[in-house]
Amino acid sequence: MKILNFGSLNLDYVYHVEHMVTPGETLASTRLETFCGGKGLNQSIALAKAGAEVYHAGCIGEDGAMLLQALEEAGVETSYIKTLPGKTGHAIIQVDKSGQNCILLYGGANRLLTEHYINQVLESFGEGDVLLLQNEVNLLHVIIDKAYERGMKIILNPSPFDDNLKFCDFSKISMFLLNEVEGEQITGKKEPAAILQELARLYSQAKVVLTLGGDGACYRDESVECRQPIYPVEVVDTTAAGDTFTGYFIAAMMEGKRVSECLDLASKAASIAVGREGAAPSIPLRDEVSAQLL
Numbered sequence: 001m002k003i004l005n006f007g008s009l010n011l012d013y014v015y016h017v018e019h020m021v022t023p024g025e026t027l028a029s030t031r032l033e034t035f036c037g038g039k040g041l042n043q044s045i046a047l048a049k050a051g052a053e054v055y056h057a058g059c060i061g062e063d064g065a066m067l068l069q070a071l072e073e074a075g076v077e078t079s080y081i082k083t084l085p086g087k088t089g090h091a092i093i094q095v096d097k098s099g100q101n102c103i104l105l106y107g108g109a110n111r112l113l114t115e116h117y118i119n120q121v122l123e124s125f126g127e128g129d130v131l132l133l134q135n136e137v138n139l140l141h142v143i144i145d146k147a148y149e150r151g152m153k154i155i156l157n158p159s160p161f162d163d164n165l166k167f168c169d170f171s172k173i174s175m176f177l178l179n180e181v182e183g184e185q186i187t188g189k190k191e192p193a194a195i196l197q198e199l200a201r202l203y204s205q206a207k208v209v210l211t212l213g214g215d216g217a218c219y220r221d222e223s224v225e226c227r228q229p230i231y232p233v234e235v236v237d238t239t240a241a242g243d244t245f246t247g248y249f250i251a252a253m254m255e256g257k258r259v260s261e262c263l264d265l266a267s268k269a270a271s272i273a274v275g276r277e278g279a280a281p282s283i284p285l286r287d288e289v290s291a292q293l294l
């Protein structure tokens with residue numbers, strides 16, 4: 001069983017600020033750093049660091065060499081990644097004193113996927129293989145339809161939530177990994193229990209992992225319901241904490257661990273990421289997660 005992550009690759013320009021810039025305001029940042037990021041790349045790195053064998057597909061521009069290098073150093077298989085003329089996707093990220101962030105995306109090469117390229121990649125995957133998706137690439141609905149036809153199990157992190165998701169057939173999704181904001185956007189419900197219930201009613205085929213920020217995470221499928229608190233740490237930068245959670249949860253699940261163990265491992269890994277700066281560089285190795293006494 002192989003894992004293919006068809007996802008975004010971004011250069012993250014991180015501006016440290018006293019507070020998030022407000023409309024009409026001009027604000028000096030105190031520090032600028034460039035990190036590897038993108039929800040797709042972060043989740044592939046988290047999967048690989050957790051010990052999973054992961055293939056990443058997606059597009060970078062001519063300025064994206066550092067992203068390829070970061071994936072390779074983490075042990076991700078990168079031969080499906082295509083380099084196109086033009087710019088790599090990027091994110092302009094403000095991080096404030098409390099470690100919270102605001103993210104502005106420029107899609108760049110992430111939004112230049114073609115049906116031809118999608119077909120080429122999916123040719124190597126089939127029945128029982130796992131496909132992980134987020135919503136930062138174009139033609140998401142095409143990837144879902146074609147992967148489903150091939151018998152792949154599709155895991156969707158519907159983040160960031162936008163109108164493109166309306167074209168996607170959620171009845172083809174095996175598992176949703178989402179936060180409570182996305183949960184509300186999909187179901188119209190506010191409370192975690194109501195979100196889980198509504199997702200189960202709408203998409204009964206799908207397992208659901210719902211992350212709740214400081215309130216931890218919960219899981220529901222037709223036979224198991226589970227709740228996981230967070231491991232509290234001092235917040236440095238929350239960027240990629242959710243991606244770390246996603247990668248670790250899926251890696252543990254593919255090892256056949258119980259849901260409660262998957263949630264616990266993912267939660268520990270995410271708490272380590274929250275205590276570090278940057279997106280991909282904040283993602284811990286499996287040994288660090290296991291050794292962490294939280």
Ligand code: RIB
Pocket residue numbers: 008010011012036037038039042090091103136239240242243279280
């Ligand atoms: O989830 C965090 C990521 O979202 C950042 O790395 C940024 O690139 C955006 O895609």
